[in-house]
Amino acid sequence: MKKTNWLLLVLALVLSMFLAACSGGSDDTSNSTDDADSEETTETEDTSGEEGEASGEQVLNITDSAEIPTMDASLATDAVAFQWLGSTTDGLYRLGENAQPEPGIAKDHEVSEDGLTWTFNLREDAVWSNGDPVTANDFVYAWQRAVNPDTGSEYGPYMMGGVIKNAQAVVDGEVPVEELGVKADGDYTLVVELEKPVPYFESLTTFGTFLPLNQAFVEEQGDQYALEADTLLSNGPFVLTEWNHGEGWTLEKNQDYWDAENVKLEQINVNVVKETSTAVNLYDTGEIDRTGLSAEFVDQYRTSDDFKVEEEPVLFYLKMNQENEVLGNVNARKAIQMVIDRQSMVDVILNNGSIPSVGHVPQNFTKHPETEEDFRELNGDLIETNVEQAQELWATAKEELGMDTVELGYLGGDSEVAMNMDAYIKDQLEQLEGLTVNVQSVPFKERLQRDENMEYDIQNSGWGPDYIDPNTFLNMFVTDGGNNKTGYSSEAYDGLIEKANTELAQEPVERFETFLEAEKLLIQEDAVLAPLYQRAVAQLWKPYVKGVITQPMGPDYTYKYAYIEGK
Amino acid sequence: MTRYIIQRLIYMVITMFLIATLTFFLMKFLPGTPLSAADKLSDEQQAVVLEKYGLNDPVPVQYFNYMVNLAQGDLGISFQFDNREVTTIIMERIGPSVQLGFQAMIIGTIIGMLLGLVSAIYHNGIMDYTSTFLAVLGQSIPSFVFAGLLQFYIGVKFGWLPVALWEGWEYTILPTISLAIFPIAIAARFMRTEMLEVMGSDYIVTARAKGVNKVGVVFKHGLRNALIPLITVLGPLAVGLMTGTLVIENIFAVPGIGEQFVKAINMNDFPIIMGTTLLIAFLFIFIILVIDLLYGVIDPRIRLAEGE
16 A cells, blocks of 8 residues: 555656646746836836827737738738838838828829829938938839849739839830839939829829838848848838747837837837637737737627727628629629628628628728718618519519529638628528529638639629729729629720729819719629628727727738827 | 668658658649739739749649759748748747647656556546546547637636747746647556556566565556557657647647648648648658657567568
8 A cells, every 4th residue: 555655646746846837937927027017118218208198118019910921022912011011111102090191201292294204202311221311213123123023023013014104014024124114313203104194193102012122232132131120121110120930020119210200109019819819818918909809709898998890991792703694694683682681791790890881892991082972972872682672683583584493603711700601691692582502612712713714603702902092993893804703894884994094084073973983883783793791800909009090901000100108 | 770770761761752742743733823912913914923933834844843952952932921941931930839749748648647557556446537537538628628728717817827929938838738638638548558458467467476566566567568559659649749730829829830831731832831741741750760669679579670
């Protein structure tokens, strides 16, 4: 018996060692966070003692959903990259309050009468973080690099092709890269020639692909450029000072920024956190100052003062392949538009503040140039839910087609939310008598490929803007448009979009009204799409974080004017 | 012995070659291209970028180029992290995964073996039932449930340990415990079964009859023989844990390689998929060789080289 007791003793010892290790660890935690806090406090006391509204340590702690894929402006393609490029770099303009472009490196600009030549006057006090001045050549170099086939940029050709003179020709290798329509006239004047008048060009210049690059530095770094914090340069409000790949990164205020006096935050700490539940737990323990909420958390936090819903100009809709016999029938398409109860869908399935979509231009995205009325408000609800009328239209369609029962394929995403939503939509669509919907949930890349080959009947699809203009949504559906892929081809529609982008390019009011007309034609008369919802994100923000601006395109947030008050 | 090891190393190279080949061609069946803005670019625009990455060549040509580079130790550059080398990315991300996996295996094996031993010694007693119950629980409840509970109670409710992130040793404790649950359960179960079998065998009875005490028998004669099946199971499990686990890494925001691997597959980041697959395959093959060699050390009855 004695011997077995000995064994128990060993077991107890091992276990107690293990537990001791745990509690020792927790002591370490509190110590280390204390240390970090006191360090930060002393740092900020030195520099920001006299800020007006800002009080306490000016440090923002947030998370991002993924590692930064690249900090090379020519190669950036996703929200994470554009976010941190935008925080560290000023382009000609940057988006400010209410998505209005405000001066960045450009002080102002003139547009020639034909709208084809834009002359930007650059400020002379902007510098790169290595001390070099920011000059017109930095833009020339960056834009040439973006369209140069050797760079392998995706957004360069996409954003500049058909906009900047000769951009597409350079991409195709027809003319040398020097022929691109962007020239430096001295160090501080940039002359841009466009392919055609582009009314939204000012907002385009705020986009990541149009950011300047310091030629000497980029060439010196070669293929190492922007791979680490010390192989990239900033000229913006913040400098990337630490970059632990996959884990997180740190931005610090750029003391040499031309507008440094308006930047109050001293430091932004970003950690990569993918799980919403993890971010919520970190938020609850005060480790981070913002978290997104997925549907299951919304009810729990809805009444909290920290709860905020941010609307995004991103639309989701059903694409209908008109090469399908049934979907080629406009009455069938209208029936599908009308039978879906969008309100219940956003309330029950998404539950994050998303709103039903009733057209193909989001709300709070563009305003009438004179009356300042919202596009969505002016055009109103182009579709409504009406099951009875949908049944009638469906019956007419079946009669016209000579069919009793119809079977349609439905292509959807493979995330949990997408599958729930697609099940709901299937259920709604099958209210139409004699309709069977076969849902196929596939990965994103697979869906794109089938879209490209038009191998679908109905497809759940989405689109976010690339610049602030109705054109970014509406020109998708011109005949043979790269993203049309519905088989829709209407001379009337093509004519409206063409007119808006050519003869009316310099007439903002008529142009806007042409887009209103085009949207009606697209959604109401030709029923090309069945709009579903406009996305919103539910978030928690600590009340002491002030001055963060949410953006409809490019970087999601502008932290330039953010500050901490009363933490 | 040397001849045996050399022979095994040659097999290893052949296996690696076959795995590389198979993975390469399977990967090409993934839908779509590595382009992240494929939905926005025209076919011509896509072709320009694909050309730059050599993806317009016929697949056999791509395969040949890849294998030539691989033979020179060059795994290429990532598509999703433009211009970053695959080797660099794997080196950055494997560290946290190995650390967590290693810690979990150490803790898992020690606690699991102790539980198993206790069960075997107090066979059919209350200790046996308790530890069997725990083992079954540990094996059947998914680790992310434990992880979620640990995070909420230990991290948020009591505030004893960090909720998540990766900023020091204390940040590894909760993920390590979550990961260790499975090896604990496996080790405990195998240990119990094997010990019971071994303890019933003739040579143990003989040893006991000769007056060796119970503990002495357990540790000197029983344990050693019971270890063989345990090592067979734990070796590959260790590789699995050390090469990253998507769920635990996501829950505790660990910058490990498991999450990176899954993302690479979703993004068609071919060089990362290849690099990570080859690394995992290599570790598996290597650990199996080590286990085979260990058998001989633990149990001299197992002969590795024939005719010696």
